[in-house]
Amino acid sequence: GESVGLHLPTLSVQEGDNSIINCAYSNSASDYFIWYKQESGKGPQFIIDIRSNMDKRQGQRVTVLLNKTVKHLSLQIAATQPGDSAVYFCAENKAGNQFYFGTGTSLTVIP
Amino acid sequence: DTEVTQTPKHLVMGMTNKKSLKCEQHMGHRAMYWYKQKAKKPPELMFVYSYEKLSINESVPSRFSPECPNSSLLNLHLHALQPEDSALYLCASSKPYSDEQYFGPGTRLTVT
Secondary structure, three states: OOOEEOOOOEEEEEOOOOEEEEEEEOOOOOOEEEEEEEOOOOOOEEEEEEEOOOOEEEOOOEEEEEEOOOOEEEEEEOOOOHHHOEEEEEEEEEEOOEEEEOOOEEEEEEO | OOOEEEEOOEEEEOOOOEEEEEEEEOOOOOEEEEEEEOOOOOOEEEEEEEOOEEEEEOOOOOOEEEEEEEOOEEEEEEEOOOHHHOEEEEEEEEOOOOOOOEEOOOEEEEEO
């Protein structure tokens, strides 16, 4: 299927700093995007989503930005905490119920 | 209840065995999914059921056979698997069409 890729496979940040995780998607027809957090030994956990008619959405300590012009998605985590250490995936909804995941970024928070 | 449950948590099977993975949700979701996830890789979509009907099969080999007996249950029947099928099998559910997916914890499958 279409690829959803991430620019950086690993990211290390100091506790309290902000984190930015990026994702590039290739299907301009995709209309819905989700960010997931996956901790070791667990299933992916929904963080935040955004539809293609928006360019920004905020949650608690997280913000997703969507740039449709360059087909780029980013997840910003404010005041990163040790509990934020995990692998983060973006997922793209091409049509109906077809979701495709990006390669993932492993975030490590340094105390 | 926002939980998707999966059983068993771990499964070891031989290449001649037949086994089944089970998934259950009681959120009233009418879309259910099977994904396969290898170590350090993203989940890969295998099957999608929408209103208990198979709507997407991502060219998965026939040794994997999904079944959706009712709106709360999803099974994945396994037969004559290969060692390369060893992976984490994830189930998810959502409202139909472009909405938040809830994932279960997965079944860790090892084929010997």
